[in-house]
Amino acid sequence: MTVIDALKNISKKLTTEVAIFPLATFRVLFGALVLFSTIRFWYNGWIEDFYINPSHFFSYFGQDWILPYSSTFIYSLFILMAVSAVGIMIGLFFRASSLLFFLSFTYVELIDKTTYLNHYYFVSLMAFILLLTPAHRALSVDSKLFPSIKSWTVPKWSILALKFQIAILYFFAGVAKLNYDWLFKAQPMSLWLQSKADSPVLGQLFILEETAFIFSWAGMLFDISIAFLLFTKKLRPLGYLAVVAFHLLTWLLFPIGVFPWVMIGLTLVFFSAEIHERAWRAVGNFLNLVHGSWFSDANRSVCSSWFIVNSSDSNRSVWSSKHLMKNAINSKLSTINSKPQTPNYTLSTINYKPLTINSLVLILLVLHFTIQLLLPMRHHLSDGNLYWNESGYRFSWRVMLMEKTGHLEFRVKNIATQKESLVEPCKYFTAFQQRQLVTQPDMILQAANVIAKDYENRGMLVEVYANSYASLNGEKHRPFVNPTVNLATLKNDQKRDWIVQYD
Amino acid sequence: MGITKLITILLLITALFWSCDGKEDSPECQASDPDVTLMDIRDFNIQPSYLSALASVGALQNSFVSFSVETNSENLADLKNELKISWTTWQTISPYEFGPASDINLRANVNTFPVDSFSVLQRIENQEFNLIANDTKGFPALDLLFNGIGNSEAEVLAFYTGAQGNDFKSYAQAVIADILEKIGQVKTAWEDEYGESFVTNTGFATGSSFSAFINAYIQDWEQIKRARIALPLGLLTFETPLPGHVECYYGGYSQELALAHVESHYEIYKSVDHLGIQELVEGVTNFTGTDGETLDEAMVSQFELGIEKLSVVPDPLSETVLSEFDTVNEAYLALQDMVVLMKTDMTSGLGISINFADNDGD
Numbered sequence: 001m002t003v004i005d006a007l008k009n010i011s012k013k014l015t016t017e018v019a020i021f022p023l024a025t026f027r028v029l030f031g032a033l034v035l036f037s038t039i040r041f042w043y044n045g046w047i048e049d050f051y052i053n054p055s056h057f058f059s060y061f062g063q064d065w066i067l068p069y070s071s072t073f074i075y076s077l078f079i080l081m082a083v084s085a086v087g088i089m090i091g092l093f094f095r096a097s098s099l100l101f102f103l104s105f106t107y108v109e110l111i112d113k114t115t116y117l118n119h120y121y122f123v124s125l126m127a128f129i130l131l132l133t134p135a136h137r138a139l140s141v142d143s144k145l146f147p148s149i150k151s152w153t154v155p156k157w158s159i160l161a162l163k164f165q166i167a168i169l170y171f172f173a174g175v176a177k178l179n180y181d182w183l184f185k186a187q188p189m190s191l192w193l194q195s196k197a198d199s200p201v202l203g204q205l206f207i208l209e210e211t212a213f214i215f216s217w218a219g220m221l222f223d224i225s226i227a228f229l230l231f232t233k234k235l236r237p238l239g240y241l242a243v244v245a246f247h248l249l250t251w252l253l254f255p256i257g258v259f260p261w262v263m264i265g266l267t268l269v270f271f272s273a274e275i276h277e278r279a280w281r282a283v284g285n286f287l288n289l290v291h292g293s294w295f296s297d298a299n300r301s302v303c304s305s306w307f308i309v310n311s312s313d314s315n316r317s318v319w320s321s322k323h324l325m326k327n328a329i330n331s332k333l334s335t336i337n338s339k340p341q342t343p344n345y346t347l348s349t350i351n352y353k354p355l356t357i358n359s360l361v362l363i364l365l366v367l368h369f370t371i372q373l374l375l376p377m378r379h380h381l382s383d384g385n386l387y388w389n390e391s392g393y394r395f396s397w398r399v400m401l402m403e404k405t406g407h408l409e410f411r412v413k414n415i416a417t418q419k420e421s422l423v424e425p426c427k428y429f430t431a432f433q434q435r436q437l438v439t440q441p442d443m444i445l446q447a448a449n450v451i452a453k454d455y456e457n458r459g460m461l462v463e464v465y466a467n468s469y470a471s472l473n474g475e476k477h478r479p480f481v482n483p484t485v486n487l488a489t490l491k492n493d494q495k496r497d498w499i500v501q502y503d
Numbered sequence: 504m505g506i507t508k509l510i511t512i513l514l515l516i517t518a519l520f521w522s523c524d525g526k527e528d529s530p531e532c533q534a535s536d537p538d539v540t541l542m543d544i545r546d547f548n549i550q551p552s553y554l555s556a557l558a559s560v561g562a563l564q565n566s567f568v569s570f571s572v573e574t575n576s577e578n579l580a581d582l583k584n585e586l587k588i589s590w591t592t593w594q595t596i597s598p599y600e601f602g603p604a605s606d607i608n609l610r611a612n613v614n615t616f617p618v619d620s621f622s623v624l625q626r627i628e629n630q631e632f633n634l635i636a637n638d639t640k641g642f643p644a645l646d647l648l649f650n651g652i653g654n655s656e657a658e659v660l661a662f663y664t665g666a667q668g669n670d671f672k673s674y675a676q677a678v679i680a681d682i683l684e685k686i687g688q689v690k691t692a693w694e695d696e697y698g699e700s701f702v703t704n705t706g707f708a709t710g711s712s713f714s715a716f717i718n719a720y721i722q723d724w725e726q727i728k729r730a731r732i733a734l735p736l737g738l739l740t741f742e743t744p745l746p747g748h749v750e751c752y753y754g755g756y757s758q759e760l761a762l763a764h765v766e767s768h769y770e771i772y773k774s775v776d777h778l779g780i781q782e783l784v785e786g787v788t789n790f791t792g793t794d795g796e797t798l799d800e801a802m803v804s805q806f807e808l809g810i811e812k813l814s815v816v817p818d819p820l821s822e823t824v825l826s827e828f829d830t831v832n833e834a835y836l837a838l839q840d841m842v843v844l845m846k847t848d849m850t851s852g853l854g855i856s857i858n859f860a861d862n863d864g865d
Binding site: 194195196197198405407422423470477 | 790
């Protein structure tokens with residue numbers, strides 16, 4: 001078999017039509033969770049705190065045009081986010097909604113490094129993949145409004161891509177935990193658990209050294225293996241139980257917001273189409289009691305007949321379109337006495353020709369996942385201690401991995417007079433920004449540039465130096481930025497030789 | 504069916520935990536047992552300090568009443584002495600700028616310096632005795648009114664016996680009453696609801712009592728080295744000293760106040776005879792200092808170095824910053840090194856990250 005044949009084969013497998021139910025569940029849960037997250041963000045006053053109060057922002061990749069601009073603008077973005085989240089959830093104008101959500105959410109995330117969280121990055125990626133999928137073909141308002149798009153199947157890649165992205169998150173989060181401090185010193189787990197000694201019931205356990213080791217190792221093993229458990233049919237219920245237990249525990253112990261709920265909700269996508277269908281039918285029946293006609297009778301009978309046919313099918317995991325057509329015909333015969341069906345249903349399935357678009361999307365996804373697999377490993381290109389230099393730290397699923405604290409002040413030297421002055425970061429940055437700033441080298445460099453620029457605008461050319469110290473995982477503080485390096489002339493490069501190296 | 508059961512169980516578990524979701528300070532989510540260390544800090548550090556601060560400002564007020572009735576040099580000397588005592592006592596409550604104190608911005612209300620002497624004198628002249636701006640009231644305003652308006656005691660007295668004597672008295676009286684009222688408010692809050700919630704809001708997370716207390720303690724320490732030393736020494740102004748920015752410019756005992764402040768921090772740290780920060784820091788194990796010293800040993804020796812270096816700085820500080828840069832700078836550096844220990848090693852060792860804005864982490 002040639003390479004091209006192999007690729008064709010893979011592509012054919014990936015474009016095989018499978019039942020939509022897991023994807024529909026995912027769409028609804030994703031929409032609901034990001035809607036909740038958006039409202040929570042607003043309710044907590046964080047729009048004000050993070051996007052309106054600061055006077056400077058730490059941009060990514062030099063994209064300093066990505067700004068909140070005005071409070072009207074930033075609030076509009078959040079309104080757009082919430083509205084498009086509803087669109088995703090109920091499947092209304094799904095393509096537009098998911099695209100708008102992805103754009104508005106990602107834009108906001110890119111404003112300031114201060115607010116970087118792996119789970120926001122994850123939401124961006126998930127929104128990106130979701131917008132490529134036809135998750136609105138059924139169980140959506142769109143499929144009611146535009147019956148021509150209605151289909152009970154979606155190409156296999158659309159569900160697989162979501163699963164694969166989740167698998168990447170867990171796996172790399174696990175690999176990141178394979179470091180000496182985490183495994184053999186139980187740090188920073190030990191520090192964190194000690195601070196939880198007051199927890200009811202479990203508090204006494206948390207202060208034990210053994211507990212920290214068990215948590216560290218269990219966390220690592222969970223992260224590395226969970227995707228494999230979820231992909232394996234027999235182990236899936238066990239895996240999901242582990243997901244729930246793990247995320248509930250992290251939610252109880254650490255201030256990580258909605259992330260546990262996001263993961264508990266979205267990993268449901270790993271369950272089989274039958275289970276999702278059953279859930280949908282249960283919800284459908286319930287809604288019928290309340291609203292009467294959310295599911296038309298026709299849809300319900302198609303739904304249930306599929307389920308019946310497939311559960312009797314020995315090879316039920318293969319939901320090829322051929323199968324589906326055959327099944328559909330069979331089901332028509334077998335359920336001939338039940339409610340009348342929409343005649344268009346079979347027609348639309350047969351007429352559906354997704355291949356060209358599918359191929360484009362597949363190429364896009366191959367590119368996407370190539371990047372996704374390489375990004376978390378890019379730190380190997382940099383020298384020095386990853387946790388100290390933080391070169392290649394973000395966008396790599398390093399979740400809850402270190403305890404780092406620091407202290408920072410800048411020294412500004414007037415080039416004309418050679419006189420020095422201390423500048424405290426609080427003059428330029430909010431308390432929350434400072435907290436991130438003091439331990440993250442690229443932000444320190446950006447801050448130094450902000451200060452140099454500010455003095456220049458006021459008519460003084462200055463050199464900017466940093467007096468800074470940091471402590472990693474509770475060890476004694478060490479000098480952080482080399483205090484003799486003029487940061488004002490440094491560009492935001494990847495080579496962090498202006499950091500005092502951690503041996 | 505297994506799956507149904509599984510889902511039911513999961514939903515129940517979720518519901519169980521969900522009931523405890525939401526704001527961290529919702530009562531059902533708190534450990535209801537009071538923390539013994541927090542109780543000791545409240546009962547033996549915080550409340551007694553507010554009590555004695557209030558008492559000393561009360562004595563100041565009494566002294567002022569006597570001075571108002573009998574405006575003579577003896578009563579003025581007494582008044583100045585009471586001001587110094589109460590200002591020194593203030594240094595023992597300055598570290599507690601969280602909870603009720605930060606709610607009313609106690610520190611800014613009571614001890615903003617330098618005082619805007621021009622505005623104060625103008626307001627007295629215009630008989631405007633309502634206090635608006637923080638830099639026209641508090642201890643520094645009293646410093647101006649009792650020590651600063653004349654070069655000698657006789658000159659000062661002359662203002663109080665002169666044509667506008669009653670206006671000067673009214674203004675000073677308003678300032679003292681304001682200090683008394685503000686400190687009294689905080690003291691009452693500690694005796695009431697806040698004092699109770701303080702000891703039950705346990706743990707080290709953001710929003711916990713320890714987190715609030717330790718953060719306030721560190722911030723206050725930073726205030727000492729920044730506002731009291733760095734600024735007058737010219738470290739923030741391209742090596743141009745600002746002698747007028749010392750804490751007590753007219754009375755000339757800024758160094759004494761700063762030293763009292765540093766010592767009060769050390770007292771709070773040690774909390775002799777009861778539990779305090781030191782006991783917590785003694786539990787930090789991951790820290791290994793030079794020569795194998797523990798974090799506690801490192802902090803104790805840094806406190807002592809700070810006290811030693813600050814002790815040899817002569818008053819009046821406003822003159823020393825001009826004449827003895829190195830002496831003052833050494834004290835600054837000793838205090839600064841302590842900031843680093845507090846902000847990096849102590850907070851990570853205790854599991855408190857300095858976090859003023861509540862936010863998710865990951």
